Amino acid sequence: MDFSGYQVEDFFDEMFEEDGSVRPHYLALIDRLQSLDPEEMSQKQKAVDRAFLRQGITFTVYDDDQGTERIFPFDLFPRIIPAAEWEFLEKGLTQRMETLNLFLKDIYSEQKIITDGIIPREHVESAAHFRPEFMNVPVPKDIYIHICGTDLIRDRQGKYLVLEDNARSPSGVSYLLENRDAMKKVFPHFFPKSGTRAVERYTEDLLATLKYIAPDGVDDPVAVLLTPGVYNSAYFEHSLLARRMGIEIVEGSDLVVEDGFVYMRTTEGLQRVDVIYRRIDDDFLDPDVFRKDSLLGVAGLVDAYRRGNVSLANTIGTGVADDKLIYKYVPDMVRFYLDEDPILESVDTYLASDEKERGYILENLENLVVKSANEAGGYGMLIGPQATEKEISEFRDLIKTKPRNFIAQPPISLSRHPTITSEGIEGRHVDLRPYILCGKKINILPGGLTRVALRKGSLVVNSSQGGGSKDTWVLYGDR
Numbered sequence: 001m002d003f004s005g006y007q008v009e010d011f012f013d014e015m016f017e018e019d020g021s022v023r024p025h026y027l028a029l030i031d032r033l034q035s036l037d038p039e040e041m042s043q044k045q046k047a048v049d050r051a052f053l054r055q056g057i058t059f060t061v062y063d064d065d066q067g068t069e070r071i072f073p074f075d076l077f078p079r080i081i082p083a084a085e086w087e088f089l090e091k092g093l094t095q096r097m098e099t100l101n102l103f104l105k106d107i108y109s110e111q112k113i114i115t116d117g118i119i120p121r122e123h124v125e126s127a128a129h130f131r132p133e134f135m136n137v138p139v140p141k142d143i144y145i146h147i148c149g150t151d152l153i154r155d156r157q158g159k160y161l162v163l164e165d166n167a168r169s170p171s172g173v174s175y176l177l178e179n180r181d182a183m184k185k186v187f188p189h190f191f192p193k194s195g196t197r198a199v200e201r202y203t204e205d206l207l208a209t210l211k212y213i214a215p216d217g218v219d220d221p222v223a224v225l226l227t228p229g230v231y232n233s234a235y236f237e238h239s240l241l242a243r244r245m246g247i248e249i250v251e252g253s254d255l256v257v258e259d260g261f262v263y264m265r266t267t268e269g270l271q272r273v274d275v276i277y278r279r280i281d282d283d284f285l286d287p288d289v290f291r292k293d294s295l296l297g298v299a300g301l302v303d304a305y306r307r308g309n310v311s312l313a314n315t316i317g318t319g320v321a322d323d324k325l326i327y328k329y330v331p332d333m334v335r336f337y338l339d340e341d342p343i344l345e346s347v348d349t350y351l352a353s354d355e356k357e358r359g360y361i362l363e364n365l366e367n368l369v370v371k372s373a374n375e376a377g378g379y380g381m382l383i384g385p386q387a388t389e390k391e392i393s394e395f396r397d398l399i400k401t402k403p404r405n406f407i408a409q410p411p412i413s414l415s416r417h418p419t420i421t422s423e424g425i426e427g428r429h430v431d432l433r434p435y436i437l438c439g440k441k442i443n444i445l446p447g448g449l450t451r452v453a454l455r456k457g458s459l460v461v462n463s464s465q466g467g468g469s470k471d472t473w474v475l476y477g478d479r
Contacts, residue, residue, distance in 0.1 A: 001033045001041060003418070006425055012158040012415040013427060014079055024479040025082040032190050033077075038424075044186040045076050045420060051185070056236060057178050072175055073468030075419050078183065079430065079450040082478040086446060089160065092344030093150055093434060094442045095334060100167060100321045101438065102337040104144035108135055108317060118336050119329045123353070126404055127326060128374045129168070129319020131282065133289075137306055139315045140213040141439075146313040147206070147277075148436040149173070149449075152344075154415035161412065162330070162346050163431065167322040168314060169279050172449045172469075173202060173435050174237035177244075179471040180447075196473040197446040202435065203244035209439030210245075210275045213311045221274035224248045224264060226255070228280050228296045238279050252280075257300030262310045275311045276301075282316050324373045324407050325351055348410055352403040361408040362399065365392045368408040370399070383459060385411055414459055417470065419452055429453045431461050432472065446474040 008016050015026045022030050033041075052071050081089075106113050107124055108131075114121045124130055149170025151163040180199050184191050207223065214221030227238040229251050242249035248264060255273065256263050263270035278285065284294040286302040304310045320326060328349040331342045350357040350368075361368060365384050372380030382395045399406045416427035434448035450470040451461035461467040 001036055001038060001425065003030070003034075003425060006418060007427065008416075009427065010156070011413055011427065011429075012154055012156055014154075014415055014417040014430065016418075025080050025475055027479060028194065029078070029080060032187075041076065041420065048074055048076065048182045048186060051182060052178070055178070057175070073454060074175075074179055074182065075452055075454075075468055075470050076183075076186065077418050077420055077425075078471040078473050079417055079432075080473045080475065082475050084478050086474045088343070089152070089434065090444050092160070092342075093436055093444055095338065095340065095343050096150065096162065096165070096330065097145065097148060097436050097438055097442050099330065099333045099337055100148070100165060101142070101144050103333050104315075104318060104321055105142055106337075107320065108137070108144075113333065113336055116336070118332050119326070123325055123329075124320060127320040127323040129282065129317065129323060131317035131320075134317050138308070140215065140308075140311050143213060143438055144315045145318050145321065146209050146213060146315075146438050148438070149433045150436065152432045152434065152448075153347075153412055156413045158415065160344060162327075162344050164324065164327060165322045165330075166433075167318045168281065169234075170433070170435065171234040171237055172433055172451075173445070174234075174240045175469050176435070176445070176447060176449045176472070177202060177240070179449075179469060183471045194473065195476050197476060199445055199447045202445050203241060205437055205439075205443050205445075206241065206277075207245040207247070209437045209443070210247075210277055210311075210313055212439035213313060214274045215308055215311060218274045222247075222264075222272060223275040223277060224250045224255075224273050226250055226252070226276050226278040226280055226298075228284070232279070234279065241277075247277075252295065252297045255298045255301070257298060257304050260300075260304050260307045260309050262298065262301060262304050273310060275313065277313045282319065285316070319374075324349075324371055325353065325404070328407070347412060350408045352399045352406040352408065357408075358399065358403055361406075362396060365396060365408075367410070369411050370395055370406055370408045373405050373407060381460075383411065386459075411459070414453075414461075417450070417452065419454070419470075421454075421456070426456065428456070429459055429461065430470070447472040 057072055113119050145167045149166040152160050153163050154160055210223040211221050224247055225238055225242040227249055239249055254265055262273045264273050280296050283290045284296040286297045287294045288299045289302040305312055334342045350361050352358045352361055368384045370382040414429040417430045418425050419428040430450050430452045432448045432450050435445045437443040450472045451467050452470055453461045454468045
């Protein structure tokens with residue numbers, strides 16, 4: 001493969017220095033890739049695409065008139081993170097996870113962070129996913145978020161920044177696992193020599209996390225994964241995780257609550273369930289408590305949860321921690337709960353609910369990225385520098401109508417990574433979603449899902465918006 005025409009341009013490039021030299025941790029890889037001709041690489045890419053199609057490694061795009069089921073695009077060019085850099089990320093993510101769990105415990109009990117004036121009460125109470133009905137409901141081991149996916153980006157100087165925390169049902173880890181399997185198949189001789197840390201333990205660690213939070217007195221807990229069903233965009237992931245953990249994947253109709261306990265219907269009768277890894281939003285969990293029209297959940301489940309007879313991962317109400325408005329206060333939370341400075345920085349954030357900051361946002365819409373506080377997947381978002389006057393005008397009206405629903409941030413020039421395109425190897429913007437498990441200890445999978453904006457110039461990496469993914473190699477060393 002020929003990199004002579006590759007242009008770093010005015011971006012931080014993950015593989016090349018500004019002067020065009022290769023960063024040390026990519027030297028072994030580039031030696032290998034330069035020995036491949038483009039046709040050989042193209043054949044490997046096609047082999048992976050066919051394998052993904054056969055295995056049904058797809059995702060669903062809602063409201064797409066071209067068909068809902070798509071193969072998740074995978075770029076063969078891996079992203080590499082050296083050991084020292086990963087160690088820094090691990091410390092920062094661990095600190096953030098500890099903080100968010102302390103925050104959730106606090107706001108569902110004493111609310112010291114509110115009474116001490118660190119976060120305005122109205123910001124918490126107006127959050128769409130704050131569940132005041134769960135105030136003072138104890139949770140096992142005082143852990144609220146057991147599985148978190150935190151999105152990281154790098155700015156023009158290469159500094160890592162937290163973009164958002166996904167503290168409800170973070171998805172994408174199945175693609176990470178499948179990407180690694182695919183890479184091992186197409187580079188069978190190179191991979192063992194690459195010094196890359198393994199990711200295959202994830203499902204084993206996830207199962208250990210689920211068992212750790214089982215109700216007191218249960219020695220051999222039964223865990224299940226609760227899915228909305230085959231039409232959910234992440235169903236492929238649900239089935240893969242359940243299969244690899246060796247637990248049952250169930251829908252709401254497979255479970256029943258009797259005398260305050262949850263049971264699974266089996267061919268041999270009812271079997272008690274102790275832990276539920278739910279991939280269903282709070283609103284749909286239990287029609288007796290939340291949405292009455294929900295056909296996805298289980299009547300009586302919340303009662304069993306309140307009694308301590310079943311544990312949920314993640315706990316009900318964790319969504320307040322990933323509200324984009326609350327995100328602004330995470331650095332303050334770190335100082336408040338841990339008396340430490342944040343290791344990982346956040347992106348500067350303006351709140352439309354604040355009158356002064358709203359004025360700034362409305363005057364500078366063409367220079368800002370505006371996000372809906374509770375949207376995900378790249379929806380409900382305005383990228384001011386790339387928006388039309390009509391789009392800016394529409395967002396101006398939306399912000400004025402419901403200011404609580406919007407935040408704004410300066411556009412970050414995301415780092416780029418060499419990517420295989422129809423025009424050859426070109427730079428494309430990337431982010432990184434590491435997966436964090438919080439059980440007996442905090443465990444961060446060495447890697448994460450690198451998402452890549454496959455459209456030239458695009459800053460949106462979400463699969464639903466034309467993004468793909470790369471395998472992420474965390475090295476044992478620094479080269």
